[in-house]
Amino acid sequence: MAKRQEDDAPRLSRSGPVTAAMVAAKAGLSRATVTHVLNGRAAEMQIRPETQQRVLQAARELGYRANALARSVRTGKSGMIGYIVDDVHYEPYWHTLVGAMAEAEQEGFTMKVLTATAETFAERIKQCMELRLEGLLLRVVLDKRPLYDEANRAGIAVVTVDDWVVQPYGIRVSADDSKGCCEALEHLIELGHRKIAFISSGFESQPTEGILDREGLFLREMESRGLEVPEGYIARERMYVYGRGKQEVHDASSGLAAAEALLNHPAGRPTAIFCWRDEAALVAMQACQRRGIRVPEEISIVGFSDLSAAWLSSPPLTTCASPWEEMGQTAMRELMRSLKEGFNPTPQEILLPSSLIVRESTGRVPA
Amino acid sequence: MAKRQEDDAPRLSRSGPVTAAMVAAKAGLSRATVTHVLNGRAAEMQIRPETQQRVLQAARELGYRANALARSVRTGKSGMIGYIVDDVHYEPYWHTLVGAMAEAEQEGFTMKVLTATAETFAERIKQCMELRLEGLLLRVVLDKRPLYDEANRAGIAVVTVDDWVVQPYGIRVSADDSKGCCEALEHLIELGHRKIAFISSGFESQPTEGILDREGLFLREMESRGLEVPEGYIARERMYVYGRGKQEVHDASSGLAAAEALLNHPAGRPTAIFCWRDEAALVAMQACQRRGIRVPEEISIVGFSDLSAAWLSSPPLTTCASPWEEMGQTAMRELMRSLKEGFNPTPQEILLPSSLIVRESTGRVPA
DNA sequence: CTGAAAGCGCTTACAG
């Protein structure tokens, strides 16, 4: 497994980092002059070009890199943003992180990523504070009040991303699923479907305080269109899909059972199944395939999320895409704004709409 | 989109962070005593319990958080590891990051994540050096020599993860795909398959210097088993699958074409298709489904990677799982070892084996 | 057991 090659290369020369003082000495100038030209204040300080060249050259020859830590101590600005996330395995979380990171890097900030569980959260909070992070992005389903409290006391800006739950502090960026839900049902109805079932979350949800979850949106949309949802047309699934390397992973049975229940419904199976997440939809397709029910000829299936698995499935899955990356981007942009204009702890919601992507798992209702 | 609530909450009180000096003042002690007890040197310094209590209580009441930046400036240890990655959208990349992060956090290190493109790489290198990161994990396909050079001069430990290419500097952790390839072919042969085709990468690859790529491994395994690979049984695909939000994304056409070429092969279509990555396998399944060729009854398909899309496909995909997370873990562990025992710049390879996961896309060769 | 002092590497008024 572990091939080791011969160990004959020279060890590193550990001379210790070069400091501004060393640059100054080499250039025959003072430390202040060095910082001035290195930090672009040469014009402002009217330092003559020749002097600038001396500094630049000395710095280059010495391979000088300013100590950002020391600078931060002095200026009180770390230039670092923290991103706390609880399960980085899950694809959407990544896209959100990518969006946020791109935005932060563009603004010259550097990003600290921390993972937190219920056990480690307090420790992570402590690290964030000690590191003097200037702002925090939260993507954790834990109870965030201890963090909000401490951030508040320390005057640190916080933005929370997509927690399904209204937060008591600062801006929360999340997805507005109503557009996606609406579009999905419109799409199905246009294709002639009337018997539409729903596979919902079987996890106990936190109080959503007025935010309609996808099941609620489905029900509302059905009702507003005068379509009935018969008893038993809502099935529930609680597959554990996030992590890897754990035993619970990749156990589709709960999703399979939910789909089966729908396919076996005594009042006749639905002609379309709408699912609260792609994983449920994909597993529902597996259930159909096992029973020889063709998608979309005999049944239509719609998911929610637009995981990469969606366009790779057979047939490619019609699904509501959540704007994961934009959420990260927006959250970071708001954080940047807070840094400039001051942080406002008043709870606010910024909701980004999801929207339907029609692929091949939906078709006309069978005659 | 952006609902804003009324703006009537109080702004943060910005009193500035509390320092050790303030704690000392409050406790009526010297700053040194404060640091001693706060850093667990109380016993060593024989500080009496009552004094310790005074310090602890003052710190608690003031909500003191030591300034880790200032500490780093003094001690010369930042406690930070950098992870440079080029495209975080791609699922395996985050599993690797997760593995690395878990390991680092367990060791008390904090993780800086930086994304780099060819354009921003130099800037990122600079940031890493300025931040005095203690070690670097690289997951970028860029030319890493400028970084190796600077890290070497600064005495920073570097570990490179899975670049398909032998690196000139330090440890490189990657996957050994030969085990997976071997197992996959054994599996197919056991099922009676002899006409086995391969969908390979259509990207121009970098020089692999002795590391056999998957296509090479396939060829070798076939030959060693005395199986012929007819002309045209190697197809190529170059789907762009990494990013999101870009136009090129989700374009399956190149993969579809590769699969079609195999299914239309003049010498008769293969009974099994082995693919260099899951995306190709999944799209090949789509091609089969379009033509009404049933998987696995009429054709078997094997992928490579074990993306989450693999267990969610219909049927679930048999695939070679690469140890993404373990690679991150191992890389970080090696980095930690370097930090303790000194960094050895001699190029070394640590290869972690991939292994076959049998699901439902493979079956007995059709009679 | 505790405190005064030096110093980490930087930035920033302030002189000249």
Added chain:
DNA sequence: CTGAAAGCGCTTACAG
């Protein structure tokens, strides 16, 4: 235009 000096918040010998 350039330099001497103070100070950011910490840690660490060194006295006593």
